[in-house]
């Protein structure tokens with residue numbers, strides 16, 4: 001182990017939609033976490049990795065914390081709570097608003113542990129300065145290791161956050177090879193990209209009852225081209241029609257957009273085949289929760 005090399009794990013925790021995935025994408029520079037204006041799209045713990053000459057930071061992106069309604073939701077809360085354990089720094093992210101009961105409850109829970117917790121006030125670009133100062137004042141009695149206002153979207157103060165995190169990391173090994181930006185299998189990331197496009201194109205028509213499974217990924221022998229087959233699962237027969245669209249128009253758009261991002265990610269041409277299937281009540285089924293990788297041991 002290089003004596004001056006620092007490394008460690010950082011969990012990003014906060015309610016849905018505060019900007020956790022946006023921050024991770026900014027740091028890691030690749031689309032590993034899914035950004036959406038719908039809350040709760042990040043279902044899995046994704047690690048984004050930054051490696052520098054003398055440091056490696058492994059980020060854990062967690063689903064937002066919220067009231068459990070279905071078993072899927074319970075799993076998200078558990079994953080977020082688990083992610084907070086065994087990390088070196090917790091970034092507790094909020095939006096610049098005060099008196100949000102869920103934020104305060106969660107902050108109190110996180111601050112009970114031994115791990116340093118940073119209060120990251122994101123979206124500073126969306127409020128005037130005096131309002132931001134009110135938010136900072138509202139949290140002043142809590143024992144946060146650091147308070148960092150920032151804009152994950154605009155990049156304001158992002159470098160400062162990274163440097164401050166580094167101060168809290170111990171000397172440690174290079175856990176992952178230099179070019180690793182995620183420990184997730186490519187299949188999972190491809191499925192997440194397809195799901196992101198589906199949610200984006202359908203906007204409010206279908207809530208969260210969409211899952212994507214990549215059935216196969218095969219590289220052609222004679223040229224840099226990947227054949228990918230994936231299935232989009234929805235909960236109702238009527239949803240299937242919406243996902244496919246008139247004469248297949250929506251599905252075609254999902255395919256085109258996903259193919260573009262996947263090709264960039266894999267750095268090769270992509271031939272993407274998509275199917276749409278109905279699985280009723282999958283959100284409450286343990287089988288699917290496991291199948292889609294939600295039950296992960298850390």
Ligand code: GDP
Nearest residue numbers: 016017018019020021022035036123151152153
């Ligand atoms: P997550 O659920 O916490 O992972 O949140 P996302 O990263 O998916 O972001 C949710 C929404 O907030 C998206 O529409 C983002 O573009 C937006 N957002 C994220 N960071 C910022 C920011 O710094 N400023 C503003 N104005 N919007 C942001």
Ligand code: MG
Nearest residue numbers: 020021034042
């Ligand atoms: Mg997210």
